[in-house]
């Protein structure tokens with residue numbers, strides 16, 4: 759049985775569609791958590807295309823770590839990671855919510871569902887939510903590749919009927935250029951807009967999972 763005391767917080771990034779920024783968010787969230795002192799973080803790449811694992815292999819930096827192994831062994835891999843001191847375990851998934859992904863979703867403490875703001879994207883996000891809800895998991899949407907605020911606001915309105923929106927991530931070249939050098943926006947341009955969007959997302963997830971306390975306004979009596 760998994761030792762709950764040492765178990766890392768498990769975040770799964772899932773969506774019915776490919777190319778919505780799942781792998782990019784995994785890498786950026788991992789580095790955001792490390793920057794905030796909430797590591798060590800382990801990534802797990804459950805996508806057969808292995809793009810996150812490839813990003814990891816190309817890196818020279820020591821963080822984050824990559825946990826490897828078969829999906830069938832995930833419980834043991836998470837448990838071992840916890841024993842080795844890993845505090846956050848981020849799982850990237852393939853672009854479909856097949857049964858294999860259900861197996862992964864079951865391990866999640868929190869599920870992030872990235873989606874673009876077009877209509878077909880929102881429909882796909884709704885399908886993803888259904889699976890996540892059936893499994894009784896906490897989740898939030900992330901609106902990605904945002905180009906215009908009007909369409910994003912409309913999409914946010916539609917999505918908010920289904921669940922909370924963790925944050926909005928702009929369509930920004932730095933996500934791509936950083937990835938191509940095995941880095942991430944939060945690392946390559948820590949003071950940039952992309953980084954601040956990711957930090958906002960990270961703080962949302964960290965608060966929802968109890969890794970950080972909600973920021974409260976100071977009260978005086």
Ligand SMILES: Nc1ncnc2c1ncn2[C@@H]1O[C@H](COP(=O)(O)OP(=O)(O)O)[C@@H](O)[C@H]1O
Pocket residue numbers: 775776777778779780781782783809853902903904927928929930931933934935937
């Ligand atoms: N917010 C963004 N703005 C611009 N390009 C992005 C953004 N997020 C991801 N990308 C780029 O879009 C492509 C798809 O992203 P990726 O993270 O691989 O998606 P997924 O894992 O969902 O298939 C990659 O080339 C990536 O660098």
Ligand SMILES: [Mg+2]
Pocket residue numbers: 780781782805809810850
């Ligand atoms: Mg991917």
